[in-house]
Amino acid sequence: xxxxxxxxxxxxxxxxxxxxxxxxxxxxxxxxxxxxxxxxxxxxxxxxxxxxxxxxxxxxxxxxxxxxxxxxxxxxxxxxxxxxxxxxxxxxxxxxxxxxxxxxxxxxxxxxxxxxxxxxxxxxxxxxxxxxxxxxxxxxxxxxxxxxxxxxxxxxxxxxxxxxxxxxxxxxxxxxxxxxxxxxxxxxxxxxxxxxxxxxxxxxxxxxxxxxxxxxxxxxxxxxxxxxxxxxxxxxxxxxxxxxxxxxxxxxxxxxxxxxxxxxxxxxxxxxxxxxxxxxxxxxxxxxxxxxxxxxxxxxxxxxxxxxxxxxxxxxxxxxxxxxxxxxxxxxxxxxxxxxxxxxxxxxxxxxxxxxxxxxxxxxxxxxxxxxxxxxxxxxxxxxxxxxxxxxxxxxxxxxxxxxxxxxxxxxxxxxxxxxxxxxxxxxxxxxxxxxxxxxxxxxxxxxxxxxxxxxxxxxxxxxxxxxxxxxxxxxxxxxxx
Numbered sequence: 005x006x007x008x009x010x011x012x013x014x015x016x017x018x019x020x021x022x023x024x025x026x027x028x029x030x031x032x033x034x035x036x037x038x039x040x041x042x043x044x045x046x047x048x049x050x051x052x053x054x055x056x057x058x059x060x061x062x063x064x065x066x067x068x069x070x071x072x073x074x075x076x077x078x079x080x081x082x083x084x085x086x087x088x089x090x091x092x093x094x095x096x097x098x099x100x101x102x103x104x105x106x107x108x109x110x111x112x113x114x115x116x117x118x119x120x121x122x123x124x125x126x127x128x129x130x131x132x133x134x135x136x137x138x139x140x141x142x143x144x145x146x147x148x149x150x151x152x153x154x155x156x157x158x159x160x161x162x163x164x165x166x167x168x169x170x171x172x173x174x175x176x177x178x179x180x181x182x183x184x185x186x187x188x189x190x191x192x193x194x195x196x197x198x199x200x201x202x203x204x205x206x207x208x209x210x211x212x213x214x215x216x217x218x219x220x221x222x223x224x225x226x227x228x229x230x231x232x233x234x235x236x237x238x239x240x241x242x243x244x245x246x247x248x249x250x251x252x253x254x255x256x257x258x259x260x261x262x263x264x265x266x267x268x269x270x271x272x273x274x275x276x277x278x279x280x281x282x283x284x285x286x287x288x289x290x291x292x293x294x295x296x297x298x299x300x301x302x303x304x305x306x307x308x309x310x311x312x313x314x315x316x317x318x319x320x321x322x323x324x325x326x327x328x329x330x331x332x333x334x335x336x337x338x339x340x341x342x343x344x345x346x347x348x349x350x351x352x353x354x355x356x357x358x359x360x361x362x363x364x365x366x367x368x369x370x371x372x373x374x375x376x377x378x379x380x381x382x383x384x385x386x387x388x389x390x391x392x393x394x395x396x397x398x399x400x401x402x403x404x405x406x407x408x409x410x411x412x413x414x415x416x417x418x419x420x421x422x423x424x425x426x427x428x429x430x431x432x433x434x435x436x437x438x439x440x441x442x443x444x445x446x447x448x449x450x451x452x453x454x455x456x457x458x459x460x461x462x463x464x465x466x467x468x469x470x471x472x473x474x475x476x477x478x479x480x481x482x483x484x485x486x
Contacts, residue, residue: 016306017314019188020063023300024315025322026194027345029211029330030338031066034132035074035289037083039211039330040219042066043323044288050316053279053291054309058272059255060265063297063312064279066289068345069120069250070243072127073381074289077239084287085230087223091284092231093243097277100248106269109252113392115358115365116385117253118351119372120246123384125349126377128342134158135339136167138209146378163208167336170197174344188300190341197337211338213331216323221287242382243280243290251276251293258295261302296345364399368392401426403451405434414443420450425457435465444469 024046032042042065049064077089100106130148134141137159142151173193178184183192201208230236255267272293279291301311322329351369358365372388379387401424408416415438423431438444446466448454 010307010310012305012307013311014314016301016304016311017318019304020297020301020306020311020315021318021322022191023188024063024065024297024319026190026333026338026341027068027294027296028066028319029333030341030345031068031071032289033211033335033338034068034071034128034135034342035066036078037074037086037289038214038219040214040216040323040327041288043319044216044220044286045283045291047316047319047323048279048282048286048288049291050313050319052282053275054312054316056271056275056278057268058275059258059267059293060309061262061298061302061306061312062251062255062258062267062272062293063301063315064251064276064291064293065297067247067250067292067294068128068342068349069124070247070290070292071342072124072131072376073239073242073246075131076380077243081230081236081239084221084224085227085236086289087221087284087287088227088231089236089239089243089284090280090288090290091223092237092240093247093290094277094280094282094284096240096244097248097273097280099277100244101270101273101277104270106248106252106271106273109249109269109273113365113368113389113396115368116372116388116392117249118354119369119388120249120376120381120385121349122351122369123373123376124381125346126373128346128349132339132342132346136164136336136343137161138163138336149377160208162206163334163336166197166201166206166208166334167340169200170194170337170340171344174340194333194337194341197334197340198332201334202332206334209335211330211333211335213327215327222285223287238382242385246381246385247280247290247292248273248276254293254295254298258293258298258302261299264307364395368395397424398426400424403427403431405431407438414445415439416445416447418447418450422453423448423451423458423462424453424455428458428461431458432461432465435462440469 028042028046029039030042032039035042046065053064074086078086081089127148130152131141133152134148134155137155139155139158139160141148170193173196174189177189177192200206201210231240251272252269255269255272259266276291276293283289283291301315304311306312355366355369358369368388368391371391372384375387376384401422403419403421403423406418406420408418410416417435417438419431446462448462
């Protein structure tokens with residue numbers, strides 16, 4: 005497919021490249037893999053996913069949202085198995101896209117997604133706070149949080165100063181609107197940190213550079229054989245589902261930023277799957293659509309998908325021509341970049357809005373985030389989904405009992421709404437509180453749903469009053485038995 009490169013797309017591609025470069029490196033370091041593998045994923049995101057149809061302006065690459073899960077997988081199975089995991093996840097995404105299941109990801113509770121991002125953000129921040137001072141982080145999200153108590157004694161003051169200064173630039177640079185439009189804050193912050201540590205010869209830990217070809221590792225037969233393990237398959241599914249959800253929710257957000265063609269969710273899922281399959285073959289990090297880069301692409305004036313393809317070209321050129329530049333970047337500066345990104349994942353404003361009108365959603369969000377911090381990402385998402393389903397079932401099972409006193413004609417009791425087992429105690433309490441010395445007429449015509457448990461309970465109640473439910477269970481008349 006041929007693209008006509010417009011001036012707007014060329015400029016936007018350079019902006020996205022400058023935003024993506026430090027993020028690709030930072031996500032790789034935080035994931036426990038060589039920095040070059042993050043760049044490989046960014047290149048594939050541009051040259052593979054960028055070419056395929058789906059979302060025209062969305063940009064793909066390694067994302068902070070999968071950092072925690074990738075780190076856990078690398079720690080458990082080794083970096084050699086990472087390619088197999090990502091390749092398998094890509095195949096799952098391709099299958100979901102071909103089966104046209106992409107649109108169903110929009111049915112996932114927003115509270116679960118926000119809880120997932122909040123949990124990831126908290127674990128990411130907790131882990132990168134250690135790297136701010138060149139300290140080693142404990143394993144597990146809960147271990148990272150509890151280890152913060154003794155953290156001050158472990159931090160290197162020089163590295164901490166570099167990280168703190170980088171954070172200050174990230175926060176202050178966007179306030180200069182003109183400068184922020186020309187050069188993105190992440191590049192300025194990391195570039196200044198590298199320049200200062202180099203000029204003054206500061207002794208801080210820097211990114212280790214091995215070279216692109218040395219970092220790429222094709223999966224071996226023994227690695228592929230591990231797909232028979234239950235734990236490995238579970239990680240593959242987790243990669244696929246979480247990467248898909250993050251990509252498609254990002255697509256929905258990007259669509260709100262421009263007036264161009266809307267995203268085809270199934271095609272976008274296929275594009276993400278193809279990109280991850282290629283990343284897996286190269287042993288690189290998993291790929292998702294990234295809202296930070298996508299928003300930068302739109303705000304820079306991109307008009308076609310050529311901008312995201314070109315950003316992959318610039319990443320490739322940089323990695324091939326000047327790979328040694330990565331070796332001057334302080335790890336503390338990248339940690340500050342990821343702490344900044346992790347804080348943005350915690351939806352503080354959204355929680356405030358939800359608390360005012362949907363407190364049940366806040367419970368789902370908080371429980372999901374807590375489960376991720378205490379356990380792991382996959383288990384936390386499953387807990388959140390289960391809680392969201394239970395909450396929806398509870399909300400949908402509203403049942404209301406109305407009583408009308410007709411004097412000598414007795415009482416008319418109407419049951420309205422959804423009578424399910426979840427509200428059975430409330431329904432029975434209301435019926436059993438009716439006076440037994442009055443004639444009662446039970447009308448069920450206002451019920452939209454009556455499950456088996458409630459139907460059986462109503463029959464038992466009517467039998468106890470000395471009557472039986474009418475045909476169809478829509479009406480019962482009960483006389484006093486006293």
